[in-house]
Amino acid sequence: MRKLVTSPAFWRGAVSIVVFLALWELGARSKQWMAPEFFTPFKELLGAMGFKKDYLPWIGAVPAPSGVLEAWLAVLDQPGYWQSWYMSLFRVLSGFVAAMIIGIPFGLALAVSRVANGIGFPVFEVLRPIPPLAWVPASIIFWPTQELAITFITFLGAFYTIVINVLGGARSIDVRYFQAAQSMGSSRWDIFRRVILPGTLPSIVVGSAVGMGITWEVVVAAEMISGGGSQQAGVGGGLGFFIWNSYVGGSYEQIVVGMISIGIAGFVSSELLRWGGRYATPWLRQR
Amino acid sequence: MAETAIRPRIVPGEILVEGVTKSYGAMHFRKDVVQHCSFKIERAKLTVMVGPSGCGKSTLIRLLAGFEQPTDGRILLDGAPVAEPSRDRLVVFQETALFPWMTTWQNILYGPRARGELTRESLAFGEFLLAKVGLQEFRDKYPGQLSGGMQRRAELARAMINNPKVMILDEPFRGLDAMTKELMWEYYSRLYEENRRTNFFVTTDIDEAVFLADRIFVMSNIPTQVRATIEVDLPRPRKLLDLFESDRANDIKKHALSILHAEAMRSFSRGSKAAADFVDAYLKRAPRT
Numbered sequence: 001m002r003k004l005v006t007s008p009a010f011w012r013g014a015v016s017i018v019v020f021l022a023l024w025e026l027g028a029r030s031k032q033w034m035a036p037e038f039f040t041p042f043k044e045l046l047g048a049m050g051f052k053k054d055y056l057p058w059i060g061a062v063p064a065p066s067g068v069l070e071a072w073l074a075v076l077d078q079p080g081y082w083q084s085w086y087m088s089l090f091r092v093l094s095g096f097v098a099a100m101i102i103g104i105p106f107g108l109a110l111a112v113s114r115v116a117n118g119i120g121f122p123v124f125e126v127l128r129p130i131p132p133l134a135w136v137p138a139s140i141i142f143w144p145t146q147e148l149a150i151t152f153i154t155f156l157g158a159f160y161t162i163v164i165n166v167l168g169g170a171r172s173i174d175v176r177y178f179q180a181a182q183s184m185g186s187s188r189w190d191i192f193r194r195v196i197l198p199g200t201l202p203s204i205v206v207g208s209a210v211g212m213g214i215t216w217e218v219v220v221a222a223e224m225i226s227g228g229g230s231q232q233a234g235v236g237g238g239l240g241f242f243i244w245n246s247y248v249g250g251s252y253e254q255i256v257v258g259m260i261s262i263g264i265a266g267f268v269s270s271e272l273l274r275w276g277g278r279y280a281t282p283w284l285r286q287r
Numbered sequence: 288m289a290e291t292a293i294r295p296r297i298v299p300g301e302i303l304v305e306g307v308t309k310s311y312g313a314m315h316f317r318k319d320v321v322q323h324c325s326f327k328i329e330r331a332k333l334t335v336m337v338g339p340s341g342c343g344k345s346t347l348i349r350l351l352a353g354f355e356q357p358t359d360g361r362i363l364l365d366g367a368p369v370a371e372p373s374r375d376r377l378v379v380f381q382e383t384a385l386f387p388w389m390t391t392w393q394n395i396l397y398g399p400r401a402r403g404e405l406t407r408e409s410l411a412f413g414e415f416l417l418a419k420v421g422l423q424e425f426r427d428k429y430p431g432q433l434s435g436g437m438q439r440r441a442e443l444a445r446a447m448i449n450n451p452k453v454m455i456l457d458e459p460f461r462g463l464d465a466m467t468k469e470l471m472w473e474y475y476s477r478l479y480e481e482n483r484r485t486n487f488f489v490t491t492d493i494d495e496a497v498f499l500a501d502r503i504f505v506m507s508n509i510p511t512q513v514r515a516t517i518e519v520d521l522p523r524p525r526k527l528l529d530l531f532e533s534d535r536a537n538d539i540k541k542h543a544l545s546i547l548h549a550e551a552m553r554s555f556s557r558g559s560k561a562a563a564d565f566v567d568a569y570l571k572r573a574p575r576t
Contacts, residue, residue: 174384176380176384177384177386179352179354179372179378179380179384180378180380180384180386181397181401182354182372183352183353183372183373183374183376183377183378184374184377184397184398184401184402184445184449185373185374185398185401185402185449186397186401187401190401194386194389194397194401195386198386198388198389199388201388281388282429283387283388283389283429283430283431284431
């Protein structure tokens with residue numbers, strides 16, 4: 001721990017964050033120390049260029065970090081905020097776990113079996129370019145509950161990435177490993193278990209970490225579009241709905257609180273996955 | 288440790304290659320990589336095949352190992368046709384083909400475990416081989432944590448635990464630095480002298496061939512055929528210094544080089560790029576790639 005605090009990398013990171021916050025604070029407060037007349041020439045210029053005169057994009061419209069912190073402290077003891085965390089996390093995890101459970105065997109089957117590949121791959125390749133968010137309306141119609149609909153969308157977000165990584169990873173295993181295993185008397189099952197599976201594991205880890213990131217992107221958007229699946233207005237609709245609700249309610253600080261919460265959630269879950277991945281693939285450590 | 292008690296009996300095999308042709312592509316795109324190739328890998332002898340890189344040696348190895356079938360002709364091990372990969376004919380690959388996700392010990396035990404033969408005897412033999420290749424301290428390390436020379440030794444142990452009738456080595460010491468490579472020559476030839484298995488060793492390196500071989504096949508460029516057979520009657524056990532001091536070794540080397548030279552000129556006259564590299568490698572003694 002002491003080593004971490006004294007390392008240059010730590011200080012560079014700290015400086016980067018502090019400078020970012022300071023500039024943000026300064027920019028956000030500019031509306032207090034900059035007179036509106038200051039902007040008049042710019043507005044005139046915009047008007048001359050044929051744009052709407054009265055609107056100028058300016059960071060002054062964004063809440064300042066100090067205000068955000070205040071709003072954050074205020075929501076910390078509101079059960080609705082934690083409920084949002086819980087809802088989003090639950091959807092992400094169930095979608096992600098389902099994507100792993102279905103995606104890993106599916107990817108492996110595509111890689112090892114010519115028949116499975118012939119049957120499964122064309123459909124997979126046609127469905128893959130469809131963005132998960134394009135599935136939202138169809139998903140709401142199809143699934144009996146909104147909860148399932150959102151979970152299905154997050155599942156799709158992770159599924160394609162995991163399958164593609166597993167397939168690519170299994171395909172790129174050196175052919176000599178198969179030849180060596182075959183020569184030494186391995187059965188097909190033995191080769192699958194002791195060559196293909198561990199050989200694909202690094203790709204599974206990478207695919208999962210990337211898939212987890214996409215899951216967070218997708219769950220938030222799905223919640224915004226579908227209304228979060230909440231029964232009471234404003235409570236327990238997930239972080240995406242929390243943001244949307246703050247926007248509708250005019251609490252701009254809370255929007256940023258929601259955004260940062262998602263950032264933290266995504267970072268922590270990816271980091272946990274990477275940490276687990278390092279344990280699953282000890283041969284890639286300490287080169 | 289009582290060696291004989293641990294070590295299974297070695298049964299060296301003999302491989303006969305009869306008029307083997309291997310071609311790729313079809314119709315008029317068809318190309319014979321190996322053409323009417325015949326030779327015999329003699330029982331309990333160390334046979335070295337030498338030829339320029341890209342001359343089809345690796346194709347021959349895939350055929351001998353049973354990874355591919357010849358287009359024409361046949362390959363017999365002790366009279367039985369070679370149909371599929373088997374522990375009887377184990378290949379030690381170029382660079383290394385140790386499983387990166389297994390420790391040294393797990394790699395060595397791969398064969399017995401795959402065949403469900405993980406008995407007390409095979410474990411003891413594994414221990415014996417681990418000691419033989421000097422990797423006891425690296426038993427629980429992964430291949431990525433071993434040096435190049437250690438990886439090759441681990442791979443030799445992984446092959447020997449299966450007690451193959453023929454060991455096939457495809458440029459196993461390629462990519463090692465000069466010093467390590469020479470150490471590996473001495474080490475490998477000592478292994479051979481102790482075991483007297485049938486060994487088939489493929490290389491592009493004349494020095495390596497002369498130092499190791501009982502018999503050298505000099506190969507022609509594609510299509511691959513045996514251009515000449517040279518008997519290496521240097522006494523065993525061999526020491527690296529003897530190779531440089533022995534007139535006999537130098538004569539053999541010169542003889543092999545002159546055949547390769549003739550082969551080079553023959554291909555060169557056809558004006559292919561491969562032939563030009565070939566001549567560079569053997570006439571100017573340029574570093575091999």
